[in-house]
Amino acid sequence: MNILVCVSKVPDTTAKIAFKDNNTKFASDGVTYILNPTDEWYALVRAIELKEAAGAGKVTVINVGAGDNDQYLRKALAIGADDAVLIESADDLEPFYVAKEIANYARTNNYDVVVTGKETIDYNSFSVGGMIAEFMDCAFVSQVSKWDMNGNVATLNREVEGGEEVMEVSTPFVLSAQKGMAEQRLPNMKGIMMAKTKPLAKIAAVGGDPLVTIVKFDEPKSKSAVKLFSIDEVEALVKALNEEAKVI
Amino acid sequence: MVIVYIEAVNGQLKKSSFEVLTYGKKLADKMSSSVAAICLTPCDSNVVGEYGINKLFQVSDAIFSHFDSKAFAKAVAEIFNANGGQILVLPFNQNGKALAPRLSVRLNAGLVNGANALANTSNGFVISKNVFSGKAVANYQIHTDVKIVSLASNSIPAEKNPTSCEVVAAATSVSAADFSTKYIKSELVSGDIPLSEADLVVSAGRGLKGPENWGMIEECAKILGAATACSRAVADVHWRPHHEHVGQTGLAISPNLYIAVGISGAIQHLAGVSSSKTIVVINTDPEAPFFKAADYGIVGDAFEVMPKFNEALRKLKA
Ligand SMILES: Cc1cc2nc3c(=O)[nH]c(=O)nc-3n(C[C@H](O)[C@H](O)[C@H](O)COP(=O)(O)OP(=O)(O)OC[C@H]3O[C@@H](n4cnc5c(N)ncnc54)[C@H](O)[C@@H]3O)c2cc1C
Numbered sequence: 001m002n003i004l005v006c007v008s009k010v011p012d013t014t015a016k017i018a019f020k021d022n023n024t025k026f027a028s029d030g031v032t033y034i035l036n037p038t039d040e041w042y043a044l045v046r047a048i049e050l051k052e053a054a055g056a057g058k059v060t061v062i063n064v065g066a067g068d069n070d071q072y073l074r075k076a077l078a079i080g081a082d083d084a085v086l087i088e089s090a091d092d093l094e095p096f097y098v099a100k101e102i103a104n105y106a107r108t109n110n111y112d113v114v115v116t117g118k119e120t121i122d123y124n125s126f127s128v129g130g131m132i133a134e135f136m137d138c139a140f141v142s143q144v145s146k147w148d149m150n151g152n153v154a155t156l157n158r159e160v161e162g163g164e165e166v167m168e169v170s171t172p173f174v175l176s177a178q179k180g181m182a183e184q185r186l187p188n189m190k191g192i193m194m195a196k197t198k199p200l201a202k203i204a205a206v207g208g209d210p211l212v213t214i215v216k217f218d219e220p221k222s223k224s225a226v227k228l229f230s231i232d233e234v235e236a237l238v239k240a241l242n243e244e245a246k247v248i
Numbered sequence: 249m250v251i252v253y254i255e256a257v258n259g260q261l262k263k264s265s266f267e268v269l270t271y272g273k274k275l276a277d278k279m280s281s282s283v284a285a286i287c288l289t290p291c292d293s294n295v296v297g298e299y300g301i302n303k304l305f306q307v308s309d310a311i312f313s314h315f316d317s318k319a320f321a322k323a324v325a326e327i328f329n330a331n332g333g334q335i336l337v338l339p340f341n342q343n344g345k346a347l348a349p350r351l352s353v354r355l356n357a358g359l360v361n362g363a364n365a366l367a368n369t370s371n372g373f374v375i376s377k378n379v380f381s382g383k384a385v386a387n388y389q390i391h392t393d394v395k396i397v398s399l400a401s402n403s404i405p406a407e408k409n410p411t412s413c414e415v416v417a418a419a420t421s422v423s424a425a426d427f428s429t430k431y432i433k434s435e436l437v438s439g440d441i442p443l444s445e446a447d448l449v450v451s452a453g454r455g456l457k458g459p460e461n462w463g464m465i466e467e468c469a470k471i472l473g474a475a476t477a478c479s480r481a482v483a484d485v486h487w488r489p490h491h492e493h494v495g496q497t498g499l500a501i502s503p504n505l506y507i508a509v510g511i512s513g514a515i516q517h518l519a520g521v522s523s524s525k526t527i528v529v530i531n532t533d534p535e536a537p538f539f540k541a542a543d544y545g546i547v548g549d550a551f552e553v554m555p556k557f558n559e560a561l562r563k564l565k566a
């Protein structure tokens with residue numbers, strides 16, 4: 001079974017979020033980037049575990065982004081992916097075209113499963129996985145917290161309001177991963193050494209006319225200062241929640 | 249025409265449906281357009297009419313009793329196209345998150361997934377949504393003729409605007425062969441209020457010292473009719489189930505009230521909860537970062553505060 005794991009690069013979770021050019025662009029100067037946590041911790045690790053358990057097949061990591069994104073793909077290789085593909089485009093390409101590139105690659109190279117994270121922590125689009133599936137005209141199961149394989153049939157737990165739904169799906173399919181699917185793996189020395197010589201192919205993106213563009217960023221509405229109550233004023237707090245905030 | 253995708257379980261519309269119906273009606277009014285709803289499972293058209301929608305495309309084929317993103321996307325696209333749909337509105341809930349991206353490709357339509365306000369139509373069609381896990385807002389312009397808006401929960405209050413609603417029986421070409429997944433079973437957390445749909449949330453963190461101390465949190469949630477949540481630190485050590493984990497790598501929520509007990513307010517936690525309307529923080533440490541994001545707070549020991557707080561809530565509710 002060949003699994004294609006989609007990984008994106010995002011600002012570190014503690015990065016300062018600021019904008020430039022009249023609030024039209026993210027100010028990336030001085031920002032440290034990481035692999036999107038859901039992609040790295042869950043999607044990638046579970047794909048490697050399933051490949052190891054099957055003792056056959058391969059795990060390929062793919063990114064659509066800037067030509068120097070090698071370092072993020074190398075980290076995924078150090079964690080245990082077999083090879084990597086970088087489809088070179090501008091960073092922050094909209095989900096539609098990211099998905100189109102990945103779907104084309106997956107189809108021409110006959111991958112059985114395409115895995116994404118549920119969302120990236122920068123634009124929180126929740127889109128790429130479902131779009132890949134539609135481009136490939138195959139099944140898509142979103143927000144999967146448990147993934148097992150038996151031959152070419154997967155058993156998946158999908159998050160729904162108030163619990164989980166268990167379903168079966170045959171390859172080829174696309175899923176988006178979330179917490180619960182695997183435990184984070186740290187790359188070890190051997191992995192890091194091996195990653196240096198694993199294959200990493202670069203391809204140029206095709207792209208197209210934008211469907212959506214960001215015209216402006218805003219800061220979230222600023223909060224006024226907290227109103228503090230002492231431990232003997234609990235009733236006054238409850239009153240404020242009821243009469244002032246009107247939330248209870 | 250603005251077309252709103254709604255969902256009913258056992259004939260009852262989900263809470264998110266009321267919000268998208270309200271949103272669809274307001275958007276249609278703003279654009280002087282007509283509005284209709286699509287429901288793939290049986291629902292009560294009178295309830296749909298209460299939210300100002302005068303047409304319901306009702307599918308009643310039992311084939312749609314279990315969700316499958318591929319088959320559902322095909323069905324919605326067919327009905328949307330057959331009725332001159334221009335703007336499709338969906339809830340940004342678990343099913344909507346799987347459907348909207350598929351429909352964006354299928355309809356070749358620009359999508360804003362997780363919109364938090366009505367469109368600004370003064371210059372093009374611009375819709376805002378939270379990005380960077382709530383640390384900023386981005387205004388997206390949709391350039392395509394057909395547009396898709398998936399509405400984040402709790403972004404606008406449901407609003408009644410009664411009208412009579414005509415039911416149009418809608419057929420699709422979807423057959424069993426279009427279903428690509430096989431439903432096995434549901435594992436529902438019984439009795440609890442689903443966190444993603446909750447108006448009120450009581451959440452706790454490592455400050456509670458151990459899973460055996462959650463009784464007072466559950467009691468508080470029970471009095472309020474609230475859902476329970478937790479920090480990642482707590483879910484990681486299995487004090488609480490992982491589906492309760494909120495934050496940047498957990499669930500992002502924006503309830504009307506978020507009560508955080510014994511949670512420090514690390515940036516990754518705040519990222520998933522800071523768009524809550526009102527935040528109450530209970531923490532022993534006056535320097536805890538969470539106080540900067542809070543509306544109300546008590547600097548104090550949860551073990552002393554919570555019993556008193558619960559007592560006061562009980563009094564109010566009595
Ligand atoms: C990439 C990444 C992603 C992450 N994603 C998330 C995420 O999605 N969600 C998330 O929550 N975290 C996330 N984290 C972890 C986050 O950084 C914090 O470690 C975590 O939120 C801390 O949990 P906590 O507040 O429960 O515990 P602590 O930080 O240990 O805080 C406990 C708090 O309880 C207070 N306290 C102690 N005793 C009492 C008492 N008796 N009464 C009242 N208060 C008391 C303390 O003053 C303290 O403020 C992420 C971290 C990383 C690196």
Ligand SMILES: Nc1ncnc2c1ncn2[C@@H]1O[C@H](COP(=O)(O)O)[C@@H](O)[C@H]1O
Nearest residue numbers: 006008064116117119120125126127128
């Ligand atoms: N540029 C990209 N390259 C590769 N995979 C991506 C890219 N952007 C998003 N993804 C994948 O799609 C998932 C969902 O992203 P999004 O729809 O942008 O929130 C991510 O968790 C990644 O797995």
